[in-house]
Amino acid sequence: MRNFFTILGGMGTIATESLARQLNHRIKITKDQDYLNYVLVNDAQVPDRTAYIKDHSKPNFFINLREDVLQQAQLGPDFFIMPCNTAHYFYDDLAGLTDVPFLHMMRIAVHRFVEEYPNEQKIGVIATEGSIYDHLYVDEITAVGRQAELGGPEIQPMVTELIYTNIKQKGVVDAELYHSILRKMHDEYGCNVILLGCTELSLAQEKAPDHPYKVIDPQSIIADVAIELELKIRVGMDPKEAVKKYLY
Template identity: 30%
Template sequence: MGPKATSVFIDQIIESTAADRDQDHIDMVILNHASLPDRTHVILENSGELFLKEIEKDIRLLEYAEVANIAMPCNTAHYYIQDMQAMTSIPIIDMVEESMKAIRETFGSGCKIGILATNGTLRSGIYSESARRLGMVPHEPDQDVQQQVMNIIYRDIKRGIPSNPAELEGIIHDMVTKEGCDCAIIACTELSIIKLSEETKQVSIDAMDVLVRKSIELSQ
């Protein structure tokens, strides 16, 4: 979901797997269903049935391929993860829950988390609810900052235009220094494409990285 984000996910799986030869790598079935309805739109327009109808076809293909786990490199789509899981006995890795657990382990219970995501993900509340359930404090950007985030995702990355890392890094820096956040969660796989500085990585966790690690752990 998101062709570029999918390709980054595949590359990270390969690069993060300890392997000396082809046979040491993980077998993968890549289903790049680019024509799926936009996840933010279906959440905001309350038309999730259109998305789920298409997703069920994909799940049947993965069942036929006898995959052991399903990884979904799209944060917004996790709003429907329970509906999808009800369609199959194959475990779907919960990127949201795994990411929140990783933040709690790194920054501690009670930490304040800045959420960088699409409007759909924010509206769904999946990260805020998970944070509160695990004893942490979610923080969503104000309207102007959120528009900046959406511009990076839709104006730049989804159109194949390189995004200047300084813009996203500036948002994260302000969350930490001005908004009192202990860290930021990069909760959109398009944002995962942007190469951040080591300094910024110290105060952020990328949900894509968490999904990569969990996918490798389960598949090995």
């Protein structure tokens, strides 16, 4: 197979399934061959990212992802994407394993926020405890001269319940809970834009988009970027030249 990219997924599986739906349904097609070529690595055995980030005695998820990257690099994909925000904790280590371009989903999303909302100095961030604990998004937002708002102490338990209890454990999206989180971030913490810093939250947005709040959805953004790049590569553009604009 030529002209394909690799998705490092399975963190979690139904969030990765959501990305695949976006890739397949956003591409304009008239025949089977119009769809994108990609390899979806659904490594459901990757240990919990938040558990390791908060406690290094827990299983290290880098080991699984390192194996996935090295295996896939041998196939020669045009680029890698990894639809798990928290797993970007090891982005530099993973990207350093291969010469294949590795897109940084979090960084691309933050730059998209700046481009789409140039007058907004603050963005709300809801994410896993791991991402919050290690300042993954806060650091990216600070690097572009903006402020991250995490909300009060009641926000994280609500977000954790939505991600883990509802989606990861039960495979369902609690739309009322999702909307309540967005409403609190907007009304009580002054966030005109809210970043969905976990792909389970991206799934919640896909399943329950009927709310008035503005969101930055990294998984949706990386889907659009992958489509844009692969279509350019398909017609002859050099992969490394194509991805250059997104390697911030």
